[in-house]
Amino acid sequence: MLQLGIIGLPLSGKTTVFNAISGSHAAVGVYATGKAANISVVKVPDRRLERLAEIFNPKKISHAEIEYIDIAGLTHDGTDKKKEAAYVHSIRQTDALLQVVRCFENPNVAHPAGSIDPKRDIADVDSELILQDLILIEGRLEKIARAMKVGKKEEEPQLHLLEKCRKTLDGGAPLRVLDFTESETKQLSGYRFLTAKPMLYILNLDERQCADSVRWESEFSNLSGTPKTALSHICALLQMEIASFSESERDEFMKELGLEELASSAIVRKSFELLGLIAFLTGGPVEVHSWPIHKDQTAHQAAGEVHSDIQRGFIRAEVVAYSDLDRLGSWAKARDEAKLHVHGKDYVVQDGDVILFRFNV
Numbered sequence: 001m002l003q004l005g006i007i008g009l010p011l012s013g014k015t016t017v018f019n020a021i022s023g024s025h026a027a028v029g030v031y032a033t034g035k036a037a038n039i040s041v042v043k044v045p046d047r048r049l050e051r052l053a054e055i056f057n058p059k060k061i062s063h064a065e066i067e068y069i070d071i072a073g074l075t076h077d078g079t080d081k082k083k084e085a086a087y088v089h090s091i092r093q094t095d096a097l098l099q100v101v102r103c104f105e106n107p108n109v110a111h112p113a114g115s116i117d118p119k120r121d122i123a124d125v126d127s128e129l130i131l132q133d134l135i136l137i138e139g140r141l142e143k144i145a146r147a148m149k150v151g152k153k154e155e156e157p158q159l160h161l162l163e164k165c166r167k168t169l170d171g172g173a174p175l176r177v178l179d180f181t182e183s184e185t186k187q188l189s190g191y192r193f194l195t196a197k198p199m200l201y202i203l204n205l206d207e208r209q210c211a212d213s214v215r216w217e218s219e220f221s222n223l224s225g226t227p228k229t230a231l232s233h234i235c236a237l238l239q240m241e242i243a244s245f246s247e248s249e250r251d252e253f254m255k256e257l258g259l260e261e262l263a264s265s266a267i268v269r270k271s272f273e274l275l276g277l278i279a280f281l282t283g284g285p286v287e288v289h290s291w292p293i294h295k296d297q298t299a300h301q302a303a304g305e306v307h308s309d310i311q312r313g314f315i316r317a318e319v320v321a322y323s324d325l326d327r328l329g330s331w332a333k334a335r336d337e338a339k340l341h342v343h344g345k346d347y348v349v350q351d352g353d354v355i356l357f358r359f360n361v
């Protein structure tokens with residue numbers, strides 16, 4: 001399962017955002033600072049599942065899932081090197097980052113830098129990530145240079161690639177702005193560079209600021225202009241409260257305010273997109289299910305997501321686009337209207353494909 005790491009300055013609201021997204025009840029505030037990481041598996045909202053449930057009348061509805069990890073703040077004073085190394089290590093293991101940016105005003109919550117300045121905070125956190133990647137590269141480059149001195153040349157091709165990375169980082173830019181070839185990506189994947197990961201910036205607004213969220217987002221719109229970068233906002237405190245409502249209370253609340261979607265759900269949806277994932281669907285009398293898959297993956301790979309037997313015994317994929325199934329209301333009708341398409345192993349799965357796998361084991 002893919003994992004997103006929640007990062008940001010101390011007391012920026014990371015755990016509050018984590019609770020809002022996951023419906024967890026992890027401790028927030030000063031007394032929770034520096035405690036162990038919080039981890040939770042979260043369902044990706046997908047309205048299409050409700051419609052599929054009407055069509056297939058299943059016993060069970062299963063969503064695609066992703067995992068969030070709330071990692072305690074990067075320490076800036078550098079007093080505890082061991083702890084800092086542990087933080088950086090856990091962030092490296094993730095597939096994408098969510099950076100919580102404090103915008104909210106709250107005199108009872110101290111800011112580590114003494115004032116509220118979201119742009120400065122973003123610059124601080126981003127340069128910290130760049131620094132961590134630079135440290136990693138410098139160390140690696142030294143090792144390669146030593147090996148080459150004693151005639152070991154195997155790593156020479158990597159040298160140039162790493163130097164290109166260093167130059168970008170030295171210039172103050174994250175590695176995600178670079179366009180790597182497939183083979184370069186492969187060579188670099190083991191490093192798990194922090195600045196190569198997709199980044200979702202989350203403006204943590206207070207209730208007053210939230211009324212003006214469009215202006216806030218436009219002020220930071222430059223952030224979402226770069227590749228693999230997205231921007232969102234949340235009133236984390238409020239959303240955490242809503243997350244603890246029962247489902248009917250939540251529906252009632254949304255209806256009252258005329259909300260299509262909660263900010264916390266929007267963040268989960270955006271995380272999913274940021275990871276480069278799409279969803280294909282399966283339906284039957286037992287279960288309707290939304291499955292995450294990378295863009296550009298084939299029907300054969302999709303089969304493997306559902307079950308290794310289905311992949312092994314793959315015969316064909318029978319596919320109806322969700323929009324057709326939604327409009328026609330039944331699988332049989334879709335077949336009659338020639339909206340059911342039969343595909344082989346190499347078919348590239350599209351978002352919203354409803355797939356019936358034929359297999360033989």
Ligand SMILES: Nc1nc2c(ncn2[C@@H]2O[C@H](COP(=O)(O)OP(=O)(O)OP(=O)(O)O)[C@@H](O)[C@H]2O)c(=O)[nH]1
Binds near residue numbers: 017028
């Ligand atoms: N007014 C207001 N307060 C908030 C908001 N989000 C978080 N807070 C408060 O800020 C304090 C810190 O929130 P946390 O979620 O614990 O922050 P954190 O980033 O996890 O903190 P550390 O893990 O200690 O680095 C808590 O007292 C929260 O109630 C918000 O949107 N509005």
Ligand SMILES: [Mg+2]
Binds near residue numbers: 014016070
């Ligand atoms: Mg916390």
